[in-house]
Amino acid sequence: MHQVYDEMPIGVFDSGVGGLTVMREILKELPEEHILYLGDTARVPYGVRSPETVMKYSLENAKFLMSKGIKLLVVACNTSSAITLGMLREKIDVPVIGVVDPGARAAAAVTEMKRVAVIGTETTIKSGSYERAIKSIDDTIEVTGIACPLFVPLIEEGWLEGDVVNLTAGKYLSAIRSNSVDTLVLGCTHYPMIKNVIESIVHVPLIDSAVETAKEVKNVLELKNIIRKRAGEAARKFFVTDSPEKFILVGERFLDHEISNISKINLGST
Amino acid sequence: MHQVYDEMPIGVFDSGVGGLTVMREILKELPEEHILYLGDTARVPYGVRSPETVMKYSLENAKFLMSKGIKLLVVACNTSSAITLGMLREKIDVPVIGVVDPGARAAAAVTEMKRVAVIGTETTIKSGSYERAIKSIDDTIEVTGIACPLFVPLIEEGWLEGDVVNLTAGKYLSAIRSNSVDTLVLGCTHYPMIKNVIESIVHVPLIDSAVETAKEVKNVLELKNIIRKRAGEAARKFFVTDSPEKFILVGERFLDHEISNISKINLGST
Numbered sequence A, B: 001m002h003q004v005y006d007e008m009p010i011g012v013f014d015s016g017v018g019g020l021t022v023m024r025e026i027l028k029e030l031p032e033e034h035i036l037y038l039g040d041t042a043r044v045p046y047g048v049r050s051p052e053t054v055m056k057y058s059l060e061n062a063k064f065l066m067s068k069g070i071k072l073l074v075v076a077c078n079t080s081s082a083i084t085l086g087m088l089r090e091k092i093d094v095p096v097i098g099v100v101d102p103g104a105r106a107a108a109a110v111t112e113m114k115r116v117a118v119i120g121t122e123t124t125i126k127s128g129s130y131e132r133a134i135k136s137i138d139d140t141i142e143v144t145g146i147a148c149p150l151f152v153p154l155i156e157e158g159w160l161e162g163d164v165v166n167l168t169a170g171k172y173l174s175a176i177r178s179n180s181v182d183t184l185v186l187g188c189t190h191y192p193m194i195k196n197v198i199e200s201i202v203h204v205p206l207i208d209s210a211v212e213t214a215k216e217v218k219n220v221l222e223l224k225n226i227i228r229k230r231a232g233e234a235a236r237k238f239f240v241t242d243s244p245e246k247f248i249l250v251g252e253r254f255l256d257h258e259i260s261n262i263s264k265i266n267l268g269s270t
Helices: A002-007 A020-029 A051-067 A078-091 A100-110 A122-127 A129-137 A151-156 A163-177 A191-201 A209-223 A244-255 B002-007 B020-029 B051-067 B078-091 B100-110 B122-127 B129-137 B151-156 B163-177 B191-201 B209-223 B244-255
Strands: A010-014 A035-039 A072-075 A096-098 A115-120 A142-147 A183-186 A206-208 A236-240 A262-264 B010-014 B035-039 B072-075 B096-098 B115-120 B142-147 B183-186 B206-208 B236-240 B262-264
Touching (some): A020 A209, A020 A244, A035 A051, A051 A078, A078 A122, A096 A209, A100 A183, A115 A129, A115 A163, A122 A129, A122 A142, A151 A191, A163 A191, A163 B163, A206 A209, B010 B020, B020 B035, B020 B209, B051 B078, B051 B122, B078 B100, B078 B115, B078 B122, B078 B129, B100 B115, B100 B129, B100 B183, B122 B142, B163 B191, B191 B206
Parallel strands (some): A072 A096, A115 A142, A183 A206, A236 A262, B010 B072, B035 B236, B072 B096, B236 B262
16 A cells, blocks of 8 residues: 555645745655645635635645545645644545644744744734644743735735835834844745845744745655655646646746646636 | 616626725716625735636626626726626626726827826736727827736735835836826726825826726716616615625725625635
């Protein structure tokens, strides 16, 4: 049985291109693995939607990837991880890894003052999931959440440096610019793209959930003994729910790798 | 028969709250009319999606409003108007009015230098629909289209004035800041919310499609003799595809009026 599982791909989904920063880290940790990536580009962004809607869209994504025979599911979207992980773990018969828990664990390990800030989309921050995850490790840690709704559109527009992104980041992060926290979690898969901007304002260590999540994926594959053992080229396949052109254009910058082998699919009414 | 039609509501749809600026103008022109408004908030924004996807979503919206018995359909979304109007007019058995043609007519009437600029979402600008509509009136008019993808998220965030919106507008509009055009069309229903910012950069008359569209709605109702004649309170009902809270919060600023009588509906997989 194990040989079969070894050869099965890892499934990764996100609302759009953001999760490619997670896939990029998985490729670094596990270059031999087959990977299927699904970006729900016809319904992006999830960060402004209600929990109920994010739940519905995420389950459709997971079911699609399951239908392709994956051995492990990565929810490479903070908004979806924040809300749907419990539900997905009940309904999906393979290990499900989100980006919130690995980021929370890393933050808890790094903070010395026991004061952590988390930045993310409106829905992620409202969910309080990072706070719960961090406090479940050490409930003496104080967690401040800050929603930064304009970061995603700015990054998608490619304005990764310059006045506008600096000013916007300054406004959102002014509350933590002081010495009130010693660790900042990038609670959205887009944010690593403006790491430099954020670092120039908040002079504390940044936790990139993508890196932590990739380590967790490796751990789980090893633990379950389903890491790919055979040689041979690793397959990468991409699925999107809207037309592929823009995904390829923006996505290659996120993945730092060529995107080919991409198909448009329909999920529900997309 | 006419009495029946008189009492039927006008149907208005948009991808989200933006179309409320059109509804606001219709309320001014036609305060006696019943209006149903549908905001497809579970799939907003349309301006970044492919024409094929915008087509599919728009038809679902139109069919929903038709099922409620409307006498006229207003496509209060520039992206959708730019792409789907022909298709909707084929499939829908009531008059269909978009925001592009009224805006184009007004621009053609105002420009003296015969040089017009249009600002809008990526998909609206790429469609070239304003250019075609303006040139079909006077093909000696030169039309420049500029996509301003960050305006919608900025407006939804409520950053209607200040450094960030001023700088962003400055970047997008620098090409037309000079004397190269004498008329600017606001080709997105969100943009009237930052009219002052845009005016402070581009010192030319602005065409607000919402105002022109409301006049067109009145013209068509009069022409078809289906304007509401009976007295009695006018009904307003709102439908959204995601939860209503955020729509109400942001929307009341757009509509300049209280939003009550609102229901969440499902369209396809929303």
